[in-house]
Amino acid sequence: MAQGVLVITEQVDGTFRKVSYEAVSEGKRLAGTLGGKLTAMVLGEGVESMAGELGEYGADKILVADDASVKEYLVDGYTTVLAEAVEKTEPALILIGASMTGKDLAARLAARLNAPLAMDCVEVRAEGGSITATRPMYGGKVLADVSLTGTPAVVAIRPNAMSIEKTAGEGTIDKLMVSPGDTRIKFIEKQLETGKTELTEADVIVAGGRGMNGPDFSILEELAETLDGAVGASRSAVDEGWRPHSDQVGQTGKTVSPGLYIACGISGAIQHLAGMSSSKVIVAVNKDPEAPVFARADYGIVGDIFDVVPAITAEVKKLKG
Amino acid sequence: MDIIVLLKQVPATESTIALADDGKSVKTDTVKWVMNPYDEFAVEEALQIKKKQGGTVTVVSVGGDKTVEALRTGLAMGADKAVLINDPATKECDGLGIARILAAAIKETGYDLIIAGQRAVDDDNYLVGPAVAEFLTIPHVGMVIRAEVTNGTIRCTRTVEGGTVVQELVLPALFTTQRGLNEPRYVSMPGIMKAKKKPVDTKTLADLGLDAASLAPKVQVTAMTLPPERSGGRMIEGDSAQAKAAELVRALREEAKVI
Ligand SMILES: Cc1cc2nc3c(=O)[nH]c(=O)nc-3n(C[C@H](O)[C@H](O)[C@H](O)COP(=O)(O)OP(=O)(O)OC[C@H]3O[C@@H](n4cnc5c(N)ncnc54)[C@H](O)[C@@H]3O)c2cc1C
Ligand SMILES: Nc1ncnc2c1ncn2[C@@H]1O[C@H](COP(=O)(O)O)[C@@H](O)[C@H]1O
Numbered sequence: 001m002a003q004g005v006l007v008i009t010e011q012v013d014g015t016f017r018k019v020s021y022e023a024v025s026e027g028k029r030l031a032g033t034l035g036g037k038l039t040a041m042v043l044g045e046g047v048e049s050m051a052g053e054l055g056e057y058g059a060d061k062i063l064v065a066d067d068a069s070v071k072e073y074l075v076d077g078y079t080t081v082l083a084e085a086v087e088k089t090e091p092a093l094i095l096i097g098a099s100m101t102g103k104d105l106a107a108r109l110a111a112r113l114n115a116p117l118a119m120d121c122v123e124v125r126a127e128g129g130s131i132t133a134t135r136p137m138y139g140g141k142v143l144a145d146v147s148l149t150g151t152p153a154v155v156a157i158r159p160n161a162m163s164i165e166k167t168a169g170e171g172t173i174d175k176l177m178v179s180p181g182d183t184r185i186k187f188i189e190k191q192l193e194t195g196k197t198e199l200t201e202a203d204v205i206v207a208g209g210r211g212m213n214g215p216d217f218s219i220l221e222e223l224a225e226t227l228d229g230a231v232g233a234s235r236s237a238v239d240e241g242w243r244p245h246s247d248q249v250g251q252t253g254k255t256v257s258p259g260l261y262i263a264c265g266i267s268g269a270i271q272h273l274a275g276m277s278s279s280k281v282i283v284a285v286n287k288d289p290e291a292p293v294f295a296r297a298d299y300g301i302v303g304d305i306f307d308v309v310p311a312i313t314a315e316v317k318k319l320k321g
Numbered sequence: 322m323d324i325i326v327l328l329k330q331v332p333a334t335e336s337t338i339a340l341a342d343d344g345k346s347v348k349t350d351t352v353k354w355v356m357n358p359y360d361e362f363a364v365e366e367a368l369q370i371k372k373k374q375g376g377t378v379t380v381v382s383v384g385g386d387k388t389v390e391a392l393r394t395g396l397a398m399g400a401d402k403a404v405l406i407n408d409p410a411t412k413e414c415d416g417l418g419i420a421r422i423l424a425a426a427i428k429e430t431g432y433d434l435i436i437a438g439q440r441a442v443d444d445d446n447y448l449v450g451p452a453v454a455e456f457l458t459i460p461h462v463g464m465v466i467r468a469e470v471t472n473g474t475i476r477c478t479r480t481v482e483g484g485t486v487v488q489e490l491v492l493p494a495l496f497t498t499q500r501g502l503n504e505p506r507y508v509s510m511p512g513i514m515k516a517k518k519k520p521v522d523t524k525t526l527a528d529l530g531l532d533a534a535s536l537a538p539k540v541q542v543t544a545m546t547l548p549p550e551r552s553g554g555r556m557i558e559g560d561s562a563q564a565k566a567a568e569l570v571r572a573l574r575e576e577a578k579v580i
Contacts, residue, residue, distance in 0.1 A: 079455075099481075100482060104451060119447050142545050142547060144542045146540055146542050148540055149541070184460040185488050188476065188488060188489055270334070270335055311563045319580075
């Protein structure tokens, strides 16, 4: 009988993604209602030493696939290894953080297992043994409740939507022998910016739009830095070439749910709002009092961003001493 | 190089979405239907690869009568032919069901490369591309901003949080698109005229040897709600930028407790 929860974690160069801690914490809560153990899976090379930490977030068992062949994410090999882990643990539910890699892996794994998949969920429930989840659709314009029939159910959780909790689990480490099989994908190279807070994981986002009037985003960068946040952008700012595509927030960019979103010189087009409306608190700064963004903001300031934003930075600095 | 593009028709992103009376779907009579924006990148990339490598571009969709319009847009952009799987039974399908249908349709035609969108902007599932690749047992790579075909392989740059990864796949393979891959062309008047003469092959599930029972959905929407409206939004007044900023920061700390 399938039981318990399997959480697939993601690590980048020896650090777990924040969403992996969220997934393990959520997995613990769900294992409580579903019954059964919480198993966390770690893949990579030289990852055995970091794996034990997951016990502090409630993992009872930690399956480690530590091998050169899974050093880099290649979807075919990873899927094969995970399918083995699923066979071994027979979970009722598989949780995975919906990072870009997490989404890709969740999709291919669900197809391999012929299992129901709910992508990018903001809530997961296990009632009477059946799994239901809530997920934004239409770029966040709608919230849908979905039911998943069949085991294991695969649920990818949206970064920043669920809380991290420390609770002791048994934390027993078990090594999984790895046989990813033949891969038809070759890793060539990667380029990662280090030290930059990822937009989807940031607690605070300061976003700029066409109102920035040029590529100099230093006033936003300074405010973001003061608040330990990240800088985002509207599509217009990206189209102008002022910011990279990876900064774009919206229906065809990233969907973000930070604690605080500060929209600066952004009008509030429906495609932009879709991507940030699940933020906990929204602040808008715009010189046009009629800008639609104000209708979605918790706090609005009418004014020139080049005056208001540096003033906010100065006030925050004062507060933080 | 025979390239297949998976293409879905979706409500335009500027559409305001309203809930239907059943409480578990959206009203569709008032929305404007367009080709999924990520699939526009897919069609464009297919055309650019064809230009260098020769071959054909086929656009394939599972949809209803109306979906022909999106396929015609693909043909007007320059695709050679279209396949529409039009069967009322597909309405109930979940993402894996749609992927099974597409895989069955693609198996019937030869192909070297399949391009899909990373996600459809209606269901936001990020599923069909990878699932089609799995069902066809070919490799895939997701969220690609650069693709280069050379002697039986394709080298793709995919985006990940905070950077990019380059991978090389043995063809046949599938990749999904990310913004930044290209600038999709606009359809031209002559393009539209030519598209009218290009073939659209329509199929049912039975034509593909599939039946509705084998495609029973495992994921079902049971309810839809609109996200809660923000209430109590307030404009911060003040005599100067500094005064407004001070009041905002106070409110964020004391009321909202987010800083
Ligand atoms: C298929 C499709 C997908 C799309 N996807 C997205 C998406 O994912 N994300 C996205 O953001 N958009 C998206 N868009 C674009 C969207 O429709 C808007 O065009 C875009 O969001 C507008 O960006 P903006 O608010 O920066 O610019 P504008 O609408 O031009 O607004 C600029 C604002 O800045 C204000 N301003 C100017 N100067 C100042 C100043 N000095 N001080 C204060 N305020 C100032 C102005 O009052 C104005 O409100 C999409 C569009 C389409 C068709
Ligand atoms: N009904 C469909 N017909 C053809 N292609 C589809 C269909 N649904 C999804 N796709 C393809 O799969 C991609 C991802 O869709 P989704 O998994 O629904 O988010 C889309 O961008 C299309 O390329």
